[in-house]
Amino acid sequence: MEVTVAEDQLIDLRKKLEIFFDGNEKHHEFCPVRDIMDRFGDKWSLLAILNLGNSGKIRFNELKGKIEGISQRMLTVTLRSLERDGLITRTIYAEVPPRVEYELTQLGKGLLQQIMELAQWASNSMDEIMKARMDYDSKLQ
Amino acid sequence: MEVTVAEDQLIDLRKKLEIFFDGNEKHHEFCPVRDIMDRFGDKWSLLAILNLGNSGKIRFNELKGKIEGISQRMLTVTLRSLERDGLITRTIYAEVPPRVEYELTQLGKGLLQQIMELAQWASNSMDEIMKARMDYDSKLQ
DNA sequence: CCGAATCCTAGATGATACTG
DNA sequence: CAGTATCATCTAGGATTCGG
Numbered sequence: 001m002e003v004t005v006a007e008d009q010l011i012d013l014r015k016k017l018e019i020f021f022d023g024n025e026k027h028h029e030f031c032p033v034r035d036i037m038d039r040f041g042d043k044w045s046l047l048a049i050l051n052l053g054n055s056g057k058i059r060f061n062e063l064k065g066k067i068e069g070i071s072q073r074m075l076t077v078t079l080r081s082l083e084r085d086g087l088i089t090r091t092i093y094a095e096v097p098p099r100v101e102y103e104l105t106q107l108g109k110g111l112l113q114q115i116m117e118l119a120q121w122a123s124n125s126m127d128e129i130m131k132a133r134m135d136y137d138s139k140l141q
Numbered sequence: 142m143e144v145t146v147a148e149d150q151l152i153d154l155r156k157k158l159e160i161f162f163d164g165n166e167k168h169h170e171f172c173p174v175r176d177i178m179d180r181f182g183d184k185w186s187l188l189a190i191l192n193l194g195n196s197g198k199i200r201f202n203e204l205k206g207k208i209e210g211i212s213q214r215m216l217t218v219t220l221r222s223l224e225r226d227g228l229i230t231r232t233i234y235a236e237v238p239p240r241v242e243y244e245l246t247q248l249g250k251g252l253l254q255q256i257m258e259l260a261q262w263a264s265n266s267m268d269e270i271m272k273a274r275m276d277y278d279s280k281l282q
Numbered sequence: 283c284c285g286a287a288t289c290c291t292a293g294a295t296g297a298t299a300c301t302g
Numbered sequence: 303c304a305g306t307a308t309c310a311t312c313t314a315g316g317a318t319t320c321g322g
Contacts, residue, residue, distance in 0.1 A: 117255065129228075
């Protein structure tokens, strides 16, 4: 499969890039792209968002069951971080034993959509990437 | 700013999700999304791709100059990894002193486009995220 | 049930020195 | 110029234990 990018499309890309990245050594202070990448560049945030999008309201341990291999600690840490950024809500019910439900906010759903776009690209490009890796590795003897 | 997601849109999202993520405990072996995330979840890949997209063909040290704070070692590591995945090409010129030029492949340009979409969302959502963070932090006393 | 606190390790990154 | 090699550091994440 070939991805084609026309020259004028690239020029447009470059124009957009200047919004976020500035080669002229100015305002490196803050980059929203970097910030978002850090947000789900970690090990679990992405999976948490995907599962929350798939489930609507969901309880802590129910979510834990859906995310293969995550520890209790990391689920807590991940959810706190997502909550802090306003991507999910956390609702505590005053019951015994306690019940806590998580749900994507509108903002979180927006991010989920972006992730889905990326996922689509990833899925479409996977074969090409895997082939490139095999080619590369085979050339190292 | 409000992001609105219609119910049918969400249903569509869920359908897409099932391509990559399966709550029913099957084929966890390989997730292309996870793989792509790992690709630029590291510290420098994203910046490298952005700068390569901005520059066309570019030499090692020239690129190093554009990426604020990157070490020689990490630029090498990052570029090797991108090359392995077929996202960039590496061209060596048999000269003294040596000259090596890097450039995005079509595949790499495709990824760049995806990143730009994400960047656009990130940029648009930044204010809302920052506000959520301040609200959250202020409630911890 | 949900989570906080603690301790610990692997892997990612940085600093530095050396080379074709 | 464009790397490699080595060593030091730093942090995300896992295991475990305790508590409301």
